[in-house]
Each structure stands twice: as C-alpha cells, then as structure tokens.
Amino acid sequence: MATLVRRLHRFSPGADLTPLNHAFQQLRSLDRDEPVWRHKSEDHPVLVLESGFAYSFTLYPDGRRHIGDMFGPGALCGFGSAAVAEEGLNLAFKSGSRVTVFDAARLADALHEKPELELLFKQDGDARARRTAQRNRGLISLPAAEKLALVLLDLREELSLATDPGEWLPLPLTLRELGDLTGLTDVHVSRTLKKLQTDGMLERRGKRFRMGDTAALESALDYRHFYYG
Amino acid sequence: MATLVRRLHRFSPGADLTPLNHAFQQLRSLDRDEPVWRHKSEDHPVLVLESGFAYSFTLYPDGRRHIGDMFGPGALCGFGSAAVAEEGLNLAFKSGSRVTVFDAARLADALHEKPELELLFKQDGDARARRTAQRNRGLISLPAAEKLALVLLDLREELSLATDPGEWLPLPLTLRELGDLTGLTDVHVSRTLKKLQTDGMLERRGKRFRMGDTAALESALDYRHFYYG
DNA sequence: CGGTGCTTTGAAGCCTATCAACAAAAGTGG
DNA sequence: CCACTTTTGTTGATAGGCTTCAAAGCACCG
Incomplete structure (x- = not known):
C-alpha cells in the first residue's frame, strides 16, 4: 500500500490515508504474465499495483489487441473517471508484479466517510x-x-x-x-x-x-x- | 432546451427536467464558424447545442489541429466526465448553430438538489x-x-x-x-x-x-x- | 540441450503524405 | 444580382512511411 500512498501524497502531502486499511483484503504476487478478465458486474475488487507493471487492453474481432492504458507502481488499475471510458476492461499484469486487493464496497464506504480522501482518488x-x-x-x-x-x-x-x-x-x-x-x-x-x-x-x-x-x-x-x- | 431533454430522456424517459429552467441564461445563434476559447478558470457557462454542430479541438505547436470530440443537437459541450480529460478545451461551433447557455453555478445547485437529475448528466x-x-x-x-x-x-x-x-x-x-x-x-x-x-x-x-x-x-x-x- | 518467445534485419509492396493544378462551391462586397 | 475572392473538394504524379513476409540471432527456461 506504500506506493499508493506516495502517489496520492503528490496531491496532498500530509493527507491521512489510514482509513484505507479497513478495505484491505490481501496482497497478491503474480508469478507470470496474468490477464484479469473483467465483466460488467459492479462488485469487482479494486486493484492497486504495488510493484511491477500492468496494462489494460481490448481485443478486436480479428484478434488484434489494443492497449489502452498502462499502470506503474501505486496505480489504481481500472478505477475512477479514467476507467469509466473502458467498458469490459481487461487487465494484464506483467510477471513479478505485486497487487494489493481492496474490497470495493468497504473502499467506497471509506471514501464516502472521508471526503478529502475521496477527493484524492478523484x-x-x-x-x-x-x-x-x-x-x-x-x-x-x-x-x-x-x-x-x-x-x-x-x-x-x-x-x-x-x-x-x-x-x-x-x-x-x-x-x-x-x-x-x-x-x-x-x-x-x-x-x-x-x-x-x-x-x-x-x-x-x-x-x-x-x-x-x-x-x-x-x-x-x-x-x-x-x-x- | 428541447434537444437536451430528448437526449437525457434516453436514459429515463419520464424524468422531470424543469429544474434546469432556473439555470437558463440565454439562447444564442452563431452566424458563422465561431471558436470559443476556454481557459482554465472554472466558472464557464455550460453550453448545450440546440441545433447545428460543434467540435472540440486542440492545436499543436506546429499549427496542426486535432479534433478530439464532436457535438450534435442536445449535446452538453465540454461538461462532465468526458470533458475532464480535455484541459484547456477549445470549442468550434459551425455556422448556423444555436446554443443554450446555462449558468454554471446555478446548474450545479439544481443538480445537487435533484440527485436523479445529476445521475442523468453523469x-x-x-x-x-x-x-x-x-x-x-x-x-x-x-x-x-x-x-x-x-x-x-x-x-x-x-x-x-x-x-x-x-x-x-x-x-x-x-x-x-x-x-x-x-x-x-x-x-x-x-x-x-x-x-x-x-x-x-x-x-x-x-x-x-x-x-x-x-x-x-x-x-x-x-x-x-x-x-x- | 532443445524449445520458445523476443528482437533484429532485409526485401518487397501497399498505404499515406506531399506537391501542384484545377474545378466547384461558398462567402464577400459592390 | 453579379463579379470577386476565398475556401473546399478532386485528381495525378511522386516520394516516403509503414506493413508484410521471411529468416536468423539472441536470451531465457525447462
């Protein structure tokens, strides 16, 4: 979670980010390049890239792949206004990446309670x-x-x-x-x-x-x- | 304002849009192709294309122009999540277009009071x-x-x-x-x-x-x- | 050691830009 | 309404950019 904190502190260096702890689920390590297929349902966990690299992509009918966005350490992968545009977002994590998983509902609660935190995410x-x-x-x-x-x-x-x-x-x-x-x-x-x-x-x-x-x-x-x- | 109403009714056919009247400022007709230069200040009026056509563009240092989005009748020009991405948005209205101008502050109030209306805009x-x-x-x-x-x-x-x-x-x-x-x-x-x-x-x-x-x-x-x- | 995927290089051809000229259309001012 | 200017659209010739296909070197991993 340290990288996310550092990223958000760019907007407000002293902000208190401890409420995020309530939404923490787990830390996963990904051994090899791993795609995460997302469908339209709403209750996906929120993924934060701790280290490594990831990108979002879409596939064309003819098999071509288009990469629409990329994520470095601390990135909120497929969350917020940047993700609205990409329906049915697919994420690919490069080998060796580590990902912090947050519970979507509890994260939403935490942001709702602390407007200054919500502003940082926005x-x-x-x-x-x-x-x-x-x-x-x-x-x-x-x-x-x-x-x-x-x-x-x-x-x-x-x-x-x-x-x-x-x-x-x-x-x-x-x-x-x-x-x-x-x-x-x-x-x-x-x-x-x-x-x-x-x-x-x-x-x-x-x-x-x-x-x-x-x-x-x-x-x-x-x-x-x-x-x- | 009729075209905006028709556009928003696609999401919720029966929605009450009369609160928008409080934010109405004026209806402008544009005789010829007219660019609207927007700078970063926040209190620009909200423009809705009543009839005609418009597009947003940015200029490169070498003079090339890139058109990033286009607006038909009923479109909210440079507003909401689609506009966040375009900082320093410039709008060009094609000759003969008619534009409804809304007061930004009063529109924000109206949306804040009626969450179902805010949802439609979102x-x-x-x-x-x-x-x-x-x-x-x-x-x-x-x-x-x-x-x-x-x-x-x-x-x-x-x-x-x-x-x-x-x-x-x-x-x-x-x-x-x-x-x-x-x-x-x-x-x-x-x-x-x-x-x-x-x-x-x-x-x-x-x-x-x-x-x-x-x-x-x-x-x-x-x-x-x-x-x- | 072989296999696999990534990178590089060459040759050929298609795709797109540039330049130039002209026709057509639209705006301008009398 | 007409003459004029400016913009827009079309076409040809040419050059350069990018892709495709193919082959080979390299790094990594079982």
Missing part, C-alpha cells in the same frame, strides 16, 4: 484521464517516431509517480506491446527505436532505457504534466 | 466518454477506410440522439475537419471516401450522406452503442 483518476487523452491525441495524429517518444515520456512519468526509478528506467513492455499501444507493428517499433537511438534521443541497455533531452522533447511534443509535486 | 457524460474511447481506439489502430467508417458510424449516432435526422444525414464537417479528427490528410480523406462509395458502403449527395449496411459495418468494427432507447 484527482488521481482525473490526472490519469488527462494523460490518456494527451497520449491518444498524439497516437492519432503524429508519425511513428513522435508516437514512440510520446509513449516513452508518458511511461517515464508513470514509473516516477510513486518511486524514484533512477536514471535508467525499466522498459516493462515488449516491442509487440509497444506496437499494440501505438498502433504500429513490432517490426516498425524496432526500427523506429533504433532511429531514436542514432538521433541521440534514447539509449537502451537490455530491458532498460534512458531518454536524452526530455525537456526539449516535452516542449516539441507539447507534453504536459498533470500530477503535482 | 450517464450522458459517461456514455460520451465511452464513445470517445471507442473512437480513439480505432483511430489509433485501424487503416484509413475503417477509421472513416468508424467516425461516420459515430457521427450518425451523435446526430440521432436528440432528433431523427432521417435517412440522409447531414455531413457537417469539411474533409479537412474529418482529417483533423482521424489524423489523415484532407486529400486522403477524399480518396478514401470515394473508395467507400465504390464499395457500396457510403452514398453522398452534396453535404449529406447515407450509409450502406450499418449493422454489418458495426459488427465488423465491433462498434458498440452506449445510449439506450
């Missing part, structure tokens, strides 16, 4: 919805190199919200998953990342990466931050 | 957010012909929510605007629409269009409806 959800909208905008109208740069900036932010990952960030997605996120093929993702590297915007070492002049990149792509702190 | 906003997510998903991962078919299906739904536009629907967007919506160039939009016509999926007469087998198209694109009625 702010977090709204910030996520804005980031998703910003990402989608670029993924619709930019060429491949910019699409990937945008996604990497966003990934960098997601990974930095609850923990300090250091200079070299993990790249928890395969090239195929980056393709499903950007609408590109894995082959073209590979070529485009290579081009970003020769242009000095990106360094890669195995499953880690480091970005070049992020400030310049952010202003070129009009990338905005919606979290404070 | 349902409308959620349905719009889902439609936007569905559209964005396709605009990221589908080829041009499917992108345009998807946008036309969505446009058809938007135009049918508050009024019955008949078999031949108005096409209130220029090809450039369709391009800004889909991430394609106007030239390619022109060519792709022509191809859709020769394939029998689309007919055009001036600024009106009619779609072929919409049921088949919807199932091929996995298009879903989020409004009831």
Whole structure:
C-alpha cells in the first residue's frame, strides 16, 4: 500500500490515508504474465499495483489487441473517471508484479466517510484521464517516431509517480506491446527505436532505457504534466 | 432546451427536467464558424447545442489541429466526465448553430438538489466518454477506410440522439475537419471516401450522406452503442 | 540441450503524405 | 444580382512511411 500512498501524497502531502486499511483484503504476487478478465458486474475488487507493471487492453474481432492504458507502481488499475471510458476492461499484469486487493464496497464506504480522501482518488483518476487523452491525441495524429517518444515520456512519468526509478528506467513492455499501444507493428517499433537511438534521443541497455533531452522533447511534443509535486 | 431533454430522456424517459429552467441564461445563434476559447478558470457557462454542430479541438505547436470530440443537437459541450480529460478545451461551433447557455453555478445547485437529475448528466457524460474511447481506439489502430467508417458510424449516432435526422444525414464537417479528427490528410480523406462509395458502403449527395449496411459495418468494427432507447 | 518467445534485419509492396493544378462551391462586397 | 475572392473538394504524379513476409540471432527456461 506504500506506493499508493506516495502517489496520492503528490496531491496532498500530509493527507491521512489510514482509513484505507479497513478495505484491505490481501496482497497478491503474480508469478507470470496474468490477464484479469473483467465483466460488467459492479462488485469487482479494486486493484492497486504495488510493484511491477500492468496494462489494460481490448481485443478486436480479428484478434488484434489494443492497449489502452498502462499502470506503474501505486496505480489504481481500472478505477475512477479514467476507467469509466473502458467498458469490459481487461487487465494484464506483467510477471513479478505485486497487487494489493481492496474490497470495493468497504473502499467506497471509506471514501464516502472521508471526503478529502475521496477527493484524492478523484484527482488521481482525473490526472490519469488527462494523460490518456494527451497520449491518444498524439497516437492519432503524429508519425511513428513522435508516437514512440510520446509513449516513452508518458511511461517515464508513470514509473516516477510513486518511486524514484533512477536514471535508467525499466522498459516493462515488449516491442509487440509497444506496437499494440501505438498502433504500429513490432517490426516498425524496432526500427523506429533504433532511429531514436542514432538521433541521440534514447539509449537502451537490455530491458532498460534512458531518454536524452526530455525537456526539449516535452516542449516539441507539447507534453504536459498533470500530477503535482 | 428541447434537444437536451430528448437526449437525457434516453436514459429515463419520464424524468422531470424543469429544474434546469432556473439555470437558463440565454439562447444564442452563431452566424458563422465561431471558436470559443476556454481557459482554465472554472466558472464557464455550460453550453448545450440546440441545433447545428460543434467540435472540440486542440492545436499543436506546429499549427496542426486535432479534433478530439464532436457535438450534435442536445449535446452538453465540454461538461462532465468526458470533458475532464480535455484541459484547456477549445470549442468550434459551425455556422448556423444555436446554443443554450446555462449558468454554471446555478446548474450545479439544481443538480445537487435533484440527485436523479445529476445521475442523468453523469450517464450522458459517461456514455460520451465511452464513445470517445471507442473512437480513439480505432483511430489509433485501424487503416484509413475503417477509421472513416468508424467516425461516420459515430457521427450518425451523435446526430440521432436528440432528433431523427432521417435517412440522409447531414455531413457537417469539411474533409479537412474529418482529417483533423482521424489524423489523415484532407486529400486522403477524399480518396478514401470515394473508395467507400465504390464499395457500396457510403452514398453522398452534396453535404449529406447515407450509409450502406450499418449493422454489418458495426459488427465488423465491433462498434458498440452506449445510449439506450 | 532443445524449445520458445523476443528482437533484429532485409526485401518487397501497399498505404499515406506531399506537391501542384484545377474545378466547384461558398462567402464577400459592390 | 453579379463579379470577386476565398475556401473546399478532386485528381495525378511522386516520394516516403509503414506493413508484410521471411529468416536468423539472441536470451531465457525447462
């Protein structure tokens, strides 16, 4: 639960989050990539990613997969205003992730009793919805190199919200998953990342990466931050 | 206000919407295409499109324009969960549109007093957010012909929510605007629409269009409806 | 050790953008 | 209402971007 606390404290550093303890159910570790299929019923538990990585996806009739959002440490997976848009949300947790499970009904009670806590959850959800909208905008109208740069900036932010990952960030997605996120093929993702590297915007070492002049990149792509702190 | 009433009655046909009268400010007619620039302050009036057409857009540093959402008769423009995602929303009203203006504070009071009315506004906003997510998903991962078919299906739904536009629907967007919506160039939009016509999926007469087998198209694109009625 | 999935590279071809020219339509001002 | 200007839509030629198909290297794991 520590990562969720750190994420929410970005909006209000001193906020008391102990009421969340009443809704705590369990801490699960996921040994391998594991999809969680969600249907439309309302009483799903609320999942918070403690460590690792996860993403939400939808499948097209022809078998293609689209990744709609991604979750780093401390993320509320499929909750709040960001999740409203995704009906029948499917979640995939990458191998090694740890997840805190909250009881939905008791969490709702806790939020209802403490309006300042509810506000934090709302702010977090709204910030996520804005980031998703910003990402989608670029993924619709930019060429491949910019699409990937945008996604990497966003990934960098997601990974930095609850923990300090250091200079070299993990790249928890395969090239195929980056393709499903950007609408590109894995082959073209590979070529485009290579081009970003020769242009000095990106360094890669195995499953880690480091970005070049992020400030310049952010202003070129009009990338905005919606979290404070 | 009649079109808003018809739209909200899709969720609850008998709902009493008279409390909205207290928040009514004025009815404006817009003679020509008119952008409404919104900044971050909170007390903007709430705009409901009475007739005509509008869309929200953002501008990139290089001058490119991205259209993020579109509004037909009865639409709440830039309000609720669908609008949270779009910070610094800009609205463009097409020539000839009529807009009902509501006072934001008094509208909030009216909704707070009548929870069933607030629920209707929330349902409308959620349905719009889902439609936007569905559209964005396709605009990221589908080829041009499917992108345009998807946008036309969505446009058809938007135009049918508050009024019955008949078999031949108005096409209130220029090809450039369709391009800004889909991430394609106007030239390619022109060519792709022509191809859709020769394939029998689309007919055009001036600024009106009619779609072929919409049921088949919807199932091929996995298009879903989020409004009831 | 083989198997499996991930990544890279090459070659070929389709898809989409760009540039340019023109036709058609719509707005503007007399 | 007409002449004028501006915008919108269409078409062709060309170039570049992206996908597809195929093959091979690599890392990881049983």
